[in-house]
Amino acid sequence: RGTVVRWELVEDATGTHVKVTHSGLASEHLARKDYRGGWTGVVKMLKSFLEKATDDSPAKYELK
Structure with missing residues (x-):
């Protein structure tokens, strides 16, 4: 049986949060x-990647 990963972007007063289910x-x-533990690592890598992005970065990103 397969699993489902759901990514949600949740905005609040402090910014946008990523919720992974x-x-x-x-x-x-x-x-x-x-x-x-695995998802914690993936979210940390995503955070680091996005913090390095600039306003003139392409809209499409690829994590490797």
């Missing part, structure tokens, strides 16, 4: 813990 994971605690 990964559903359909195995119910085992260890599997959830492993994925949580």
Whole structure:
């Protein structure tokens, strides 16, 4: 059975927050813990990448 990853951009008074929801994971605690750690790393890389972007950067980005 597959899983679904949902990315949401949520705006508030302090800026825009990225909310990542990964559903359909195995119910085992260890599997959830492993994925949580992985997504934390992905979001940190995305944050670092976007903070380096400039106003004249292309609208399309690619993370490698």
